[in-house]
Amino acid sequence: MKELIILTINGIEHGVLVETHWTLLDVLRDKIGMTGTKKGCDNGECGACTVIIDGEAVLSCLILAIQAQGKDILTIEGVSQDGKPDTVQDAFVKYGGIQCGFCTPGMIMASRALLNKIPHPSTEEIKRGLSGNLCRCTGYVKIIEAVENASTTEIT
Amino acid sequence: MEDGYVNIGKRLPRVDGIIKATGEAKYAADLSMPGMLHGKILRSPYPHARIINIDADKAKRLPGVRAVVTGNDTIGFKAGGISARGDEPYLALEKVRFIGDGVAAVAAIDEETAEEALELIEVEYQELPAVVDPVAAMNEDSPLVHEHAPRNISYKTDLSYGDVDKAFKKCDYVREDHFETASIRHGFIEPHAALASWDLSGKLSFWGSKQSPYFTYRNMAKALGITLSRIRIVQPFIGGGFGGKNEMFDVDFSSALLSRKTGKPVRIVVSQEEVLFAYRQRHPTIIDIKTGLKKDGTIMAVDAHIIADGGAYLSIGAMSLYLMCSFLCLPYRLPNMRARGYRVYTNTQPSCAMRGHGVPQSRFAAEVQLDMAAGEMGLDPMEIRLKNALGPHETTPNGFVITSCGFEESIIEGKKVIEKWRKDRPKDGDPNIKRGIGVGCYGFVVGPRVAGHNTAGAVIKVHEDGGVSLMTGSTDSGQGSDTALSQIAAEVLGVRLEDVRYGMVDSDITPVDPGTYGSRVTFITGNAVRVAAEDVKNQLAEVAAKTLEANPRDIRFKDRRVYVAGSPERGISFPRLVKIAQYSGAGKTLLGRGYWAPEGLKVVNLETGRGNMSATYSFGTQVSEVEVNTETGRSKVIRMAMLHDCGTPINEMAMEGQLEGSAIGGIGHTLTEEIIRKDGRTMNPSFLEYRMPTALDACNVEILHTDTYDDVGPFGAKESGEGIQVSVVPSIVNAIYDAVGIPFKKIPITPLMVLDALKDKSGK
Ligand code: FES
Ligand code: FES
Numbered sequence: 001m002k003e004l005i006i007l008t009i010n011g012i013e014h015g016v017l018v019e020t021h022w023t024l025l026d027v028l029r030d031k032i033g034m035t036g037t038k039k040g041c042d043n044g045e046c047g048a049c050t051v052i053i054d055g056e057a058v059l060s061c062l063i064l065a066i067q068a069q070g071k072d073i074l075t076i077e078g079v080s081q082d083g084k085p086d087t088v089q090d091a092f093v094k095y096g097g098i099q100c101g102f103c104t105p106g107m108i109m110a111s112r113a114l115l116n117k118i119p120h121p122s123t124e125e126i127k128r129g130l131s132g133n134l135c136r137c138t139g140y141v142k143i144i145e146a147v148e149n150a151s152t153t154e155i156t
Numbered sequence: 157m158e159d160g161y162v163n164i165g166k167r168l169p170r171v172d173g174i175i176k177a178t179g180e181a182k183y184a185a186d187l188s189m190p191g192m193l194h195g196k197i198l199r200s201p202y203p204h205a206r207i208i209n210i211d212a213d214k215a216k217r218l219p220g221v222r223a224v225v226t227g228n229d230t231i232g233f234k235a236g237g238i239s240a241r242g243d244e245p246y247l248a249l250e251k252v253r254f255i256g257d258g259v260a261a262v263a264a265i266d267e268e269t270a271e272e273a274l275e276l277i278e279v280e281y282q283e284l285p286a287v288v289d290p291v292a293a294m295n296e297d298s299p300l301v302h303e304h305a306p307r308n309i310s311y312k313t314d315l316s317y318g319d320v321d322k323a324f325k326k327c328d329y330v331r332e333d334h335f336e337t338a339s340i341r342h343g344f345i346e347p348h349a350a351l352a353s354w355d356l357s358g359k360l361s362f363w364g365s366k367q368s369p370y371f372t373y374r375n376m377a378k379a380l381g382i383t384l385s386r387i388r389i390v391q392p393f394i395g396g397g398f399g400g401k402n403e404m405f406d407v408d409f410s411s412a413l414l415s416r417k418t419g420k421p422v423r424i425v426v427s428q429e430e431v432l433f434a435y436r437q438r439h440p441t442i443i444d445i446k447t448g449l450k451k452d453g454t455i456m457a458v459d460a461h462i463i464a465d466g467g468a469y470l471s472i473g474a475m476s477l478y479l480m481c482s483f484l485c486l487p488y489r490l491p492n493m494r495a496r497g498y499r500v501y502t503n504t505q506p507s508c509a510m511r512g513h514g515v516p517q518s519r520f521a522a523e524v525q526l527d528m529a530a531g532e533m534g535l536d537p538m539e540i541r542l543k544n545a546l547g548p549h550e551t552t553p554n555g556f557v558i559t560s561c562g563f564e565e566s567i568i569e570g571k572k573v574i575e576k577w578r579k580d581r582p583k584d585g586d587p588n589i590k591r592g593i594g595v596g597c598y599g600f601v602v603g604p605r606v607a608g609h610n611t612a613g614a615v616i617k618v619h620e621d622g623g624v625s626l627m628t629g630s631t632d633s634g635q636g637s638d639t640a641l642s643q644i645a646a647e648v649l650g651v652r653l654e655d656v657r658y659g660m661v662d663s664d665i666t667p668v669d670p671g672t673y674g675s676r677v678t679f680i681t682g683n684a685v686r687v688a689a690e691d692v693k694n695q696l697a698e699v700a701a702k703t704l705e706a707n708p709r710d711i712r713f714k715d716r717r718v719y720v721a722g723s724p725e726r727g728i729s730f731p732r733l734v735k736i737a738q739y740s741g742a743g744k745t746l747l748g749r750g751y752w753a754p755e756g757l758k759v760v761n762l763e764t765g766r767g768n769m770s771a772t773y774s775f776g777t778q779v780s781e782v783e784v785n786t787e788t789g790r791s792k793v794i795r796m797a798m799l800h801d802c803g804t805p806i807n808e809m810a811m812e813g814q815l816e817g818s819a820i821g822g823i824g825h826t827l828t829e830e831i832i833r834k835d836g837r838t839m840n841p842s843f844l845e846y847r848m849p850t851a852l853d854a855c856n857v858e859i860l861h862t863d864t865y866d867d868v869g870p871f872g873a874k875e876s877g878e879g880i881q882v883s884v885v886p887s888i889v890n891a892i893y894d895a896v897g898i899p900f901k902k903i904p905i906t907p908l909m910v911l912d913a914l915k916d917k918s919g920k
Contacts, residue, residue: 036178093169
């Protein structure tokens with residue numbers, strides 16, 4: 001049986017008809033058309049689907065859409081402000097933290113969540129904060145550098 | 157060589173960086189079309205079985221199901237790296253040959269319905285004896301994976317130069333060792349995905365996660381039995397490939413076939429679990445290698461016997477095997493060499509190209525053995541390498557012609573790194589932690605000449621505002637070639653990188669191209685872009701010459717200005733020149749065209765392989781430092797240095813990214829990654845159980861150049877994407893050897909292996 005739910009995504013309320021077992025990831029991608037959040041494993045192992053819910057990094061493949069009702073959901077589409085990439089996005093571009101880009105939206109969301117908690121993380125803290133997000137292309141070196149640099153710039 | 161470049165050699169952010177950072181970049185699974193159906197593939201549960209019957213009636217009657225297709229709905233085309241020996245149907249015909257082989261495909265109104273339908277398809281199998289071990293597969297009485305291949309030999313290579321037996325007799329030191337490498341996976345995070353749309357005019361449009369879209373262009377036409385020009389392959393952004401997305405797969409074919417059958421667009425996105433058990437892997441190998449040296453460390457002869465587990469199908473494996481064998485000839489002088497390679501069919505996932513393509517396996521063996529020899533002979537591993545290093549303008553006995561080569565310098569720089577590291581190493585620490593430093597070296601192809609069409613093309617359109625559209629047939633699967641190619645176009649035309657708009661592959665429009673493999677794109681397509689840019693620049697120079705009253709040869713293009721050489725004030729802006737060209741007189745349409753392939757290369761015979769397959773070669777030395785915890789057996793890479801000759805980098809930041817990815821990936825290959833199988837079934841088809849490096853494994857990677865300027869490469873560039881991955885694994889293995897005195901001959905080196913070896917050692 002489908003259920004009508006309201007999801008607050010990037011500050012906008014979306015009414016969606018969902019099956020109760022649908023994940024937030026599938027609803028974002030297939031029902032709302034926000035494909036910026038990626039599905040790498042659908043099993044909580046890669047981090048590509050990371051979104052921020054009420055300030056916390058959450059794997060959207062592991063949470064049901066119905067569980068996300070009444071919460072503040074931030075996806076990669078809501079990160080840029082006034083048509084401009086935010087500090088973390090900027091740093092990823094500028095310091096080469098992006099190659100194929102498939103892990104990138106999840107990495108950026110995980111980095112933002114980390115910087116919200118620890119505004120000036122040490123390298124070790126960055127590594128720990130991103131250890132749930134897999135990247136096969138970059139070897140993480142430039143991603144860590146990007147987050148380090150973003151942490152010294154004010155978050156927009 | 158001209159300096160003062162505006163675009164070349166700069167640390168410029170990649171052209172697609174922003175849209176990837178905002179999530180706007182569209183990958184195959186992000187695409188959808190009105191009326192689109194969703195597909196799923198039914199896979200074989202058996203490693204080896206005959207298909208007696210498939211009954212899809214129940215599945216077809218499930219509400220929401222639109223079509224079911226099986227091998228019976230195909231014309232029976234079989235794919236393979238050597239077309240005449242194609243052995244892999246996109247949907248199984250009479251037999252299935254590994255757990256995961258595609259048997260049927262369903263299209264339904266949504267994924268859940270398609271999934272449900274799979275369970276309703278009744279396949280009657282007759283199980284056949286399976287063979288999953290490559291050595292057993294070579295026995296006369298082993299079950300045959302393919303009837304046409306006795307002893308399951310999928311491909312054989314026998315390279316022989318000089319007189320190996322005679323040479324060994326003259327050696328002061330000879331050793332023989334047995335090495336093994338595990339099956340590992342490409343590890344891209346984006347699963348395979350395809351969207352196909354067949355229209356009633358008989359034309360197919362296809363969007364798929366393909367790193368070499370023209371592979372699919374050709375095979376799709378063959379498999380569907382239609383002519384090439386009816387196929388349109390469009391490339392979205394690709395979420396990593398590393399060799400594992402070159403070929404066309406069941407997912408690509410099934411989406412097209414189902415679209416033809418239903419008249420609707422069909423999208424199939426496979427799960428990561430399917431990627432991990434039903435698609436490609438790197439060839440696992442068993443390598444016996446004998447090496448002979450003179451007292452002074454001169455390498456005299458190598459004799460290698462290689463068994464590569466090819467899995468169920470040929471794939472690109474003939475090339476893999478040839479590379480494994482022939483790259484024993486690089487990067488050291490080797491007067492006598494024999495390499496006998498057997499690629500063997502087994503009832504497991506097919507093996508194919510993966511970053512470094514075949515070379516990492518054999519060089520792991522050769523480089524580790526070299527350190528063992530050095531250790532026993534009392535020679536310094538760096539000196540032995542220096543002594544045998546190939547240099548510029550040498551030709552290897554199998555015919556590789558070396559032109560630019562900064563290899564020797566890379567070893568010398570490597571030595572300095574080691575000296576420095578030994579000095580600044582912390583003194584008293586935990587007695588259970590042993591530190592060690594190891595080295596590995598490599599030489600690699602830069603755009604190999606392979607059979608078939610080998611040329612890259614480029615088309616450039618200049619817009620009235622001075623913007624430039626660049627189209628090639630090459631694909632950026634993450635490595636940054638779209639950016640490098642755009643930089644080349646920008647530099648030749650004297651504009652800036654942000655003025656260039658890069659158009660991704662659309663086979664209706666972009667030039668035909670072989671694909672993204674063998675580190676060919678920047679080198680070969682880069683030259684095609686250079687030629688195309690020069691073509692349109694010459695057209696513009698004619699106009700500028702008239703306007704500025706000068707000789708066309710004296711017109712210069714730089715940083716959005718066009719001027720007369722020697723008098724920069726006699727010039728106009730680039731956009732203004734374009735307007736003049738388009739509007740004055742009868743008016744011009746500004747289109748540049750170029751194509752390029754290296755000259756004088758022959759297609760090497762993969763079985764006997766003599767010949768030069770690459771216009772130039774890249775070289776390098778990798779140094780790694782590890783800490784081995786003798787209590788837990790855990791090894792940790794502390795830092796790395798990569799000293800390499802990639803020619804002259806087009807984009808330093810992108811180049812570093814390639815090297816860092818290779819380095820950290822190599823840590824996984826050496827220490828943690830292995831596909832575990834039991835009776836042909838993959839036991840760890842998840843990222844949780846198949847352990848790839850995470851950010852916690854990332855270490856400091858120092859990148860030092862011993863770069864050359866390659867005369868053939870665009871702006872002096874060679875390759876940086878693959879080669880150095882070859883040397884990462886042996887450098888770590890050799891570092892562990894240095895730390896605890898145990899040379900491991902099998903990768904990955906697990907903590908258990910370390911503990912066992914330490915126990916054995918102290919027991920002696
Ligand atoms: S898709 Fe959610 S963690 Fe991989
Ligand atoms: S950039 Fe490709 S997986 Fe991270």
